[in-house]
Amino acid sequence: MTDAPRAADPPPPPDDPARAKALSRARKFVETYVAKGPYELYPEAEVVDNVVRGLADNLVAHGRMYCPCAPVEESKQKGSEMVCPCKPHHEDITRQGYCDCALFASPDFVSAERLKKKGGGA
Numbered sequence: 001m002t003d004a005p006r007a008a009d010p011p012p013p014p015d016d017p018a019r020a021k022a023l024s025r026a027r028k029f030v031e032t033y034v035a036k037g038p039y040e041l042y043p044e045a046e047v048v049d050n051v052v053r054g055l056a057d058n059l060v061a062h063g064r065m066y067c068p069c070a071p072v073e074e075s076k077q078k079g080s081e082m083v084c085p086c087k088p089h090h091e092d093i094t095r096q097g098y099c100d101c102a103l104f105a106s107p108d109f110v111s112a113e114r115l116k117k118k119g120g121g122a
């Protein structure tokens with residue numbers, strides 16, 4: 001667990017340009033989406049990084065950034081609904097504070113998590 005989540009981190013394999021390009025595109029999308037608001041990144045950098053990698057993997061394998069935490073074949077049947085940012089993410093964030101993949105979170109959720117960490121967890 002860290003306090004400063006980022007969408008970018010370890011370099012992609014140098015021998016896989018398609019994946020490197022997809023990873024760069026996924027990171028850029030996530031950064032742009034968060035910059036627009038109203039959501040922030042889920043406050044655990046490792047979790048965020050795994051989800052971004054999942055988005056990139058789906059982009060390479062399936063041509064679109066399908067939600068990494070949903071079955072891709074089912075997502076494909078739903079058109080754009082489960083392409084990130086998926087249709088249900090607003091509702092999920094309202095209900096639980098973060099989207100189902102734990103990529104995007106509400107500012108309130110992020111603040112509460114940071115307070116918990118500062119206070120040693122409660």
Ligand code: SF4
Pocket residue numbers: 051066067068069082083084085086087089099100101102103104
């Ligand atoms: S659950 Fe989150 S990461 Fe997954 S598609 Fe929806 S918004 Fe994107």
